[in-house]
Amino acid sequence: MDIHEYQAKELLAGFGVPIARGGLAYSPEQATYRARELGGDKWVVKAQIHSGARGKAGGIRVCENDKEIWEAADDLLGKTLVTHQTGPQGKTVYRLYVEEATNIDREIYLGFVLDRKHERVCVVASAAGGMEIEEISAEQPDSIIRVAVESAVGMKPFQAREIAFKLGLEAGQISKAEKAILGCYRAFREMDATMVEINPLVVTGEGELVALDAKMSFDENAMFRRPHIAELRDKSQEDPRETYAADRGLSYVGLDGNIGCIINGAGLAMATMDMIKHAGGEPANFLDIGGGASPERVTKAFKAVLADDGVEAILVNIFAGINRCDWVAEGVVQAVQNIDLKIPLVVRLAGTNVEEGREILKNSGLPIITAESLGEAADKAVQAWRDNTAKSA
Structure with missing residues (x-):
């Protein structure tokens, strides 16, 4: 589960990570009011979407x-932003974050991720901030700093x-950086995060450290014990297909096929x-x-x-261990009858x-195509x- 920048900053600030002052706005009027509240002579209006490269x-x-x-807010609200992370469909802006401008001297990259191979939290940092970590790795690989944290010790x-x-x-910034880094780690550990990223963590002209942007992702399976985090979910930023399935207890990932x-079973x-790809097709989803x-x-x-x-077209592929094939077959027949399916259905x-x-599928009288092996089902x-596409044409 992802959250917005302003939400991540609020959470991290609670662990001692320094952030710039800002306020949320849902309209141009609110945006200008937030700026007056903050004071100063320069502000940054940021679209709040679940994506980098904004x-x-x-x-x-x-x-x-x-x-x-006013003009910036009016232009951004309701606009669809397309980045390399959103895909061509983009994400729509429904809220803005108005933040006081920061006097930037230099930028740093700081990230915390779960290294599943080594079963450790890994800190990834670079003196070349302001870019995506993939760009930093490609252009300045020597600048990448990696530190694995021993789980039992922290x-x-x-x-x-x-x-x-x-x-x-x-020298005067070391203790400030230490506080920010340890704060990020505690937030990662104590809130069941899977990723914490500050990019950039800036050094200001006055020598202070400020988290200018922040991203956090969380383990959805742990949200039952983190209700205050679960409440931050913004379904408008999610794939509606995945949201529909998740709300009904299904593991679903939408694809383009x-x-x-x-x-x-995930495997x-x-x-x-x-096998669908091997047979020359494109899967439309992962659904377990x-x-x-x-x-x-x-x-x-x-x-x-x-x-x-x-x-x-739909392919149902069930290997029944805990399940029973007769239950699944009854479910398939009920679904086809209730939904009035208009596209081909293959069941293995x-x-x-x-x-x-x-036998249940065979005696249903429905136009269900059956298969005995996975390869046959995919073909x-x-x-x-x-065939259905050719008929439609």
Whole structure:
């Protein structure tokens, strides 16, 4: 789960990370009012979307008076920003963050991520801030600083100081950097984050350190114990297909293909998508209905897949261990009858009660294409999609 910049800053500030003063705005009037509250003679109006590279997309504006703030807010609100992270569809701006301008002397990159290979929190830092970490790695690989934190011990002050020294900070800034780095680590650990990124962490002309931008992502599976974090979720910034599925307890990731997938088990889902590609098709989604594939759950899965207008065929691939194929077959029949399916459907069942499940599909009288192996199912799904596309043309 991602959150907005202003939300991440508010959370990090609670752990001692220094941030610039700012305020939220939902209209041009509010934006100008926030600037007056902050005072000063220069402000930054920032579009709040779940994406980096907002500046390159025109989502960050420096303003010097009420007129410029009004015009910037009026232009940004309701606008769709397209960045390399949003994809061509972009994300719509519904809120702005008005922040006091900062006198920037230099920029630093600071990130905390979960290194799953080594099962450690890893700190990634660079003296070349203001760029995406991928750009820094490509253009200035020697500037990357990596520090793994021992899980049983946690991050120690000496590690934070080592990072600060390697970043080339002056003596008077080391303790400030130490406080900011340790604050980020505590926020990461105590709020079940999967990523904390400050880019840039700036050194001001006055020698202070300020987190000028901040991003945080969280483990959705831990949000039941972090209700104050879960409340920060902004569904307007999420793929509506994924939101629909998540609200119904389904693991779903939307893709750009046209063959919808309903599968139990993440590994089987990945293998099925690979086989669809191998057969010459493109999967429209990753959908894992999990171990409890009841008829009701299967129906919900069908509705989630069909919420994508790009789906032109569906492949159901179930290996029943905890599940039973007859339950799944009943769910498939109910879904097809209730939804009035207009596109080809291929079903492959294997495992517990497979013969009973196949009999239910066969006796349903519905135009369901069956398959016995994964390879056969993928081939039939792609061929059915092609035949249906040819008929439509």
